[in-house]
Structures are given as C-alpha cells and as structure tokens.
Amino acid sequence: MIHFAIVGCGHISKKHIEAIENVENAKLVAVCDTSVERLQETCEKYQVNGYKDLGEMLDNQPEIDVVCICVPSGLHAKLAIQAANAKKHLIVEKPIALTVQDAEAIVQACKDNGVKLSVVHPNRFRPAIMALKKAMTTGQFGKISHANATLRWNRNQAYYDQAAWRGTKEMDGGVLMNQAIHNLDLLLWLMGPVEEVQGYSATRLRNIEAEDVAAATVRFQNGALGIIEAAATIFPKNFEESLSIFGESGTAVVSGTTANWIKHWEFESLPKQHAEALIQEVEHDPYGTPGQEEIIRDMVDAIRSDRDPVVSGVDGLEALKLVLAIYKSAELGKPVKLNEIVEEENRQYEYNHS
Structure with a gap:
C-alpha cells in the first residue's frame, strides 16, 4: 500500500482525493492546510488526519510515501522541497513553479533525496x-x-x-x-x-x-x-x-x-x-480514465517498479520555460531563444540575492 498526503485542501485537492480512492494500492492518510475551516471540512468528509503545518504532518505520520502539492503555484517550491528533504515522493500540481530557479530546485531536491517527482499534466x-x-x-x-x-x-x-x-x-x-x-x-x-x-x-x-x-x-x-x-x-x-x-x-x-x-x-x-x-x-x-487518476496510478507503479513517472519534473520545467519565454518576448518586443530564459533568470536571481 502506498500512503498519500495532500497539502492544500482547495478545489483541485478534491480531484486528487477522488483519484487516490479509485486507485488500487493507494490510500490517503493525511491532509494539510493553513485554513482551519477547509481542513476541518476535508478531514470530516474523508475521515483522515489533518494538520496546519507540513512539518508537523511529516513528523507525526512517517508512513507517508507521497505528498501531493495542491497549494497556489507560488508556494510549490518551498513545500515540495521540504517534503523531498523528508524523503517523500512528490506529485506537484501544474505549473511545477513560477520561476526556473524554483522548478530546478524542486527537481534537484528530489534527485538529491532519491525520491520520484511527477507534475500534474493529466491531459x-x-x-x-x-x-x-x-x-x-x-x-x-x-x-x-x-x-x-x-x-x-x-x-x-x-x-x-x-x-x-x-x-x-x-x-x-x-x-x-x-x-x-x-x-x-x-x-x-x-x-x-x-x-x-x-x-x-x-x-x-x-x-x-x-x-x-x-x-x-x-x-x-x-x-x-x-x-x-x-x-x-x-x-x-x-x-x-x-x-x-x-x-x-x-x-x-x-x-x-x-x-x-x-x-x-x-x-x-x-x-x-x-x-x-x-x-x-x-x-x-x-x-x-480521469487524468489525475492516471497520474496517481502511475506514481504507485513507478514506486513499486522503481522507475521514473510518465510526466517528470523535467517535463514540468520545459512547459514552464516555454511560458516564461513568451512572457520575456512580449516584454522585450523581439524573439527570444529558450536557453536565454534560463540564463536571464539566473542573472536576475543572482542580482536579487547579492
């Protein structure tokens, strides 16, 4: 049995919960949200343990195998890296992150900790x-x-x-x-x-x-x-x-x-x-079959077979780069090459943290 936890009890989390319920050898054991109201509603409806803090959830339920990140996109990196550092496999909602640096940090954290990473592109x-x-x-x-x-x-x-x-x-x-x-x-x-x-x-x-x-x-x-x-x-x-x-x-x-x-x-x-x-x-x-269900089933099989998920973290990163390239081209009023996006973001990151 592969044990799942969800961070973020908003609209999209319901699709993850339904998917987990429909996949053999998958079980939801915990949820996490900073909203007491959303947390209580989810816990009562699905009869799972609830936590307001991801660290507390990971400490109290070591049996968790996979954490689904279902929070607003700008929060993905911090929570995903925290879960990866706790040796938990990850399913991250789209987009993987909003910056190349954050997306690459998620991918690297999963690689460093030997955990699997899938991005939710169910179509x-x-x-x-x-x-x-x-x-x-x-x-x-x-x-x-x-x-x-x-x-x-x-x-x-x-x-x-x-x-x-x-x-x-x-x-x-x-x-x-x-x-x-x-x-x-x-x-x-x-x-x-x-x-x-x-x-x-x-x-x-x-x-x-x-x-x-x-x-x-x-x-x-x-x-x-x-x-x-x-x-x-x-x-x-x-x-x-x-x-x-x-x-x-x-x-x-x-x-x-x-x-x-x-x-x-x-x-x-x-x-x-x-x-x-x-x-x-x-x-x-x-x-x-609903795409989220396929994503959950694929993660279960990837863990049991020790293979990479079908939709990888690198796949999520490439889609992000394309969006950022369109943004940058629109801003500059000229064509841009995809490799320039990474270089530009790295320069901006170094400037902001110097």
Missing part, C-alpha cells in the same frame, strides 16, 4: 491525445510542417475574485501559466523542444495583474513552426481547446470545448475506414 492520458502521440511516434505524419495549440476559454472576473492570489504574478500567473500550460505541455510532448519564441501578451478584459490573452509563434528544434493562442476572455463560456498537427503525409486535429475529440484524422498510410473507426472509438469514450 496526456486522454484517448484522442494518446492516439495523436502514437501517430507521431510511428512517423505517420512524415516530415512535420507546423502545429497549432489553441485555448479559447472563459474565466470571468468572478473567477478571479474568488481568491486574492488568482491572476497575480507572484502566486498564479495568467492564462498561459494557469489554463494553457496543459496544452503547451502536450505541444512539447508531441513536437519536441522549442528553440525560439516570438510572443505577445495583454490584459484586455479582466482586472488582474497577469495576462488574460496571449499569442506566440515558435520554431521547434526540429525546424517545424508552431502557433500558440491562449485566452481567458472568450464570451460567454469556454469555446475551444485544440491541437492541430500538419505533416507531409498526415493531418490531425483534436478539438472540442476541451481537446477530447478527433475532428480530423487523415494519413497517407491509413485507410479511410480505419480513421473513421478510431474517430468513433474516441467519441464513444472521449474522456477515458
């Missing part, structure tokens, strides 16, 4: 996305021309007003960091590393510190191009999340309100009836 487990990944890895597209990642959603002012940290640069970030980062993780997972970015961002409709709309063009290391669009400003509700990939011998579009449905699937090497059968199969079960 990789959607049936349509898994089919898209298989088409990529088996070379059905041939040489890739370009790819599009689009997120057109609604997050109204009431959403941001629910919690003071939402939409702030210190604790949350904007539409790229919070909502679109899942789509960006998929783009990188499918297309490989990005070399250069030209980005734009703006705060057009929401009263927040971070951006509510952004757009970017990217050049991947393999030479293919990409287009990114992300918005939390769509009226009156979520409209579209999609991934499109275009190659010399294949075209695929996965879309819908969320990227769960195959809208176009045509390959030179694939008979039309086979494509139609796949589309129908996905339509029959577009969601599959």
Whole structure:
C-alpha cells in the first residue's frame, strides 16, 4: 500500500482525493492546510488526519510515501522541497513553479533525496491525445510542417475574485501559466523542444495583474513552426481547446470545448475506414480514465517498479520555460531563444540575492 498526503485542501485537492480512492494500492492518510475551516471540512468528509503545518504532518505520520502539492503555484517550491528533504515522493500540481530557479530546485531536491517527482499534466492520458502521440511516434505524419495549440476559454472576473492570489504574478500567473500550460505541455510532448519564441501578451478584459490573452509563434528544434493562442476572455463560456498537427503525409486535429475529440484524422498510410473507426472509438469514450487518476496510478507503479513517472519534473520545467519565454518576448518586443530564459533568470536571481 502506498500512503498519500495532500497539502492544500482547495478545489483541485478534491480531484486528487477522488483519484487516490479509485486507485488500487493507494490510500490517503493525511491532509494539510493553513485554513482551519477547509481542513476541518476535508478531514470530516474523508475521515483522515489533518494538520496546519507540513512539518508537523511529516513528523507525526512517517508512513507517508507521497505528498501531493495542491497549494497556489507560488508556494510549490518551498513545500515540495521540504517534503523531498523528508524523503517523500512528490506529485506537484501544474505549473511545477513560477520561476526556473524554483522548478530546478524542486527537481534537484528530489534527485538529491532519491525520491520520484511527477507534475500534474493529466491531459496526456486522454484517448484522442494518446492516439495523436502514437501517430507521431510511428512517423505517420512524415516530415512535420507546423502545429497549432489553441485555448479559447472563459474565466470571468468572478473567477478571479474568488481568491486574492488568482491572476497575480507572484502566486498564479495568467492564462498561459494557469489554463494553457496543459496544452503547451502536450505541444512539447508531441513536437519536441522549442528553440525560439516570438510572443505577445495583454490584459484586455479582466482586472488582474497577469495576462488574460496571449499569442506566440515558435520554431521547434526540429525546424517545424508552431502557433500558440491562449485566452481567458472568450464570451460567454469556454469555446475551444485544440491541437492541430500538419505533416507531409498526415493531418490531425483534436478539438472540442476541451481537446477530447478527433475532428480530423487523415494519413497517407491509413485507410479511410480505419480513421473513421478510431474517430468513433474516441467519441464513444472521449474522456477515458480521469487524468489525475492516471497520474496517481502511475506514481504507485513507478514506486513499486522503481522507475521514473510518465510526466517528470523535467517535463514540468520545459512547459514552464516555454511560458516564461513568451512572457520575456512580449516584454522585450523581439524573439527570444529558450536557453536565454534560463540564463536571464539566473542573472536576475543572482542580482536579487547579492
């Protein structure tokens, strides 16, 4: 039995708890939150021990194997490193952190302590996305021309007003960091590393510190191009999340309100009836097993098999770098290379701590 604990009893923690309950050989044994009200509600509902302090929880329940970090993004690094130093495996909600330094510190702490690290990018487990990944890895597209990642959603002012940290640069970030980062993780997972970015961002409709709309063009290391669009400003509700990939011998579009449905699937090497059968199969079960459940199950298996989790800390770091590159390009008004983001953040970190 793998014993889990959760830090942060907000909205997203419920998905983790439900996932743990549904995974064989996984058991929730403790939760932690600074809010007495949220803590009491969670403890009573799920019949687990509760603590206001992570250190107290780790000291009192040494049987904990995995700690799920479900607090605001700006707090991830401090708590994740504390848990890693206590020799606990980690599942960290997206984004892994808000700075390269914090993300790298989490990755290094896990490496130093010999514990496993997974970042919650659960959309990789959607049936349509898994089919898209298989088409990529088996070379059905041939040489890739370009790819599009689009997120057109609604997050109204009431959403941001629910919690003071939402939409702030210190604790949350904007539409790229919070909502679109899942789509960006998929783009990188499918297309490989990005070399250069030209980005734009703006705060057009929401009263927040971070951006509510952004757009970017990217050049991947393999030479293919990409287009990114992300918005939390769509009226009156979520409209579209999609991934499109275009190659010399294949075209695929996965879309819908969320990227769960195959809208176009045509390959030179694939008979039309086979494509139609796949589309129908996905339509029959577009969601599959909940992504958080797959993340929990994968961690349990990774511990028992002593392997790396499917979604690694490095994967989370790469998605973060892409967001930060778009931010930096928008700030400078010119293209930036991904390796420059790390160098710039290191210089800024050294300056702030000198």
